[in-house]
Each structure stands twice: as C-alpha cells, then as structure tokens.
Amino acid sequence: MSTVADRKVVSFHYTLTDDDGEVIDSSEGDLPLEYLHGADNIVPGLERALLGKKVGDKLDVQVEPKDGYGERDDRAVHHVRRGQLPADMPVQVGMQLGAQDPRGGDPIPAWITEVNGDEVTLDFNHPLAGVRLNFAVEITSIREASAEELDHGHPHGPDGHH
Ligand code: ZN
16 A cells, blocks of 8 residues: 655645634645645645554644744834735734845745734734644545646646646
C-alpha cells in the first residue's frame, strides 16, 4: 500500500483550530485539500507529520508557530499614509495586498490591520503567525505525481491545471 512520501500527490480532509478550539479553517463540505509532498505546499510541521501515513489514516497534529506560519515579528508592522497606497485601492481592515519590494521580485503579502483616519497599518506577518495550529486530518488519497506536477511543484486538479 502506498504511503505519503516525496513525489506523491496527497489529498486530505482537515479541520484547523487554534488553542481555544476556534475553527480557523476546514475542508468540511468541500473537496479535500491536495498537495505535492516535499514541495513546501503546506506548512512544514504538518508535512512532516504526514510522512509515511496511508489512506484512511486519521491524525491530530499540533504545529508550533516555527513549523507553521512563523513567529510574529513586531518589526514587520508598518504604518503608511493613505496617499501612499494606490488611490483606486479599497482600504479595509482584513484586506490582503501585495507590497512591492524595492529590491524587486515578487510582491510581499501584507494585511491591513488598522485604518485610523489617514493612517493605515500594514502587517507583513501572516495572520496565523505566532499561532499554534491544531490539525485534525484524514488522508483520502495518495497517488504518484505526474512529470508536469513535479516540474511545477504543485498538484494539478481534475481539470488538468490549477
Ligand atoms: Zn502547474
């Protein structure tokens, strides 16, 4: 029977809760989440726990922030003026935007955490940074990845692509 390993596409159902038991995210009522093992598609702590498991396995995995979305860094919180943001961009608490890195490259994700008059607070921490993640997982399928999936570093869904 095949087990979770590198170069396998793995599907699983999950419910993610914080330490207070609040559900942060869940695949319930939706398709299972599919990922390519060994390609950093999911948080490292969860990926490590799934290694060697098989279809039908159910597991509870507790992931510390350092193996999840990282520790919170207070220096990653920035205050900008509304005018420094594109005029046509709606500015609302909870919105995610991509800030251009002055050194070039891909935009860096930031979240608007406060709007106070003309001042906007941008938090470059992931909203789940510093949060211990409690996953309840059930593995639903394991298959070999295609050459194209290995090349792209992520699984392709039933429609063939993304
Ligand atoms: Zn692709």
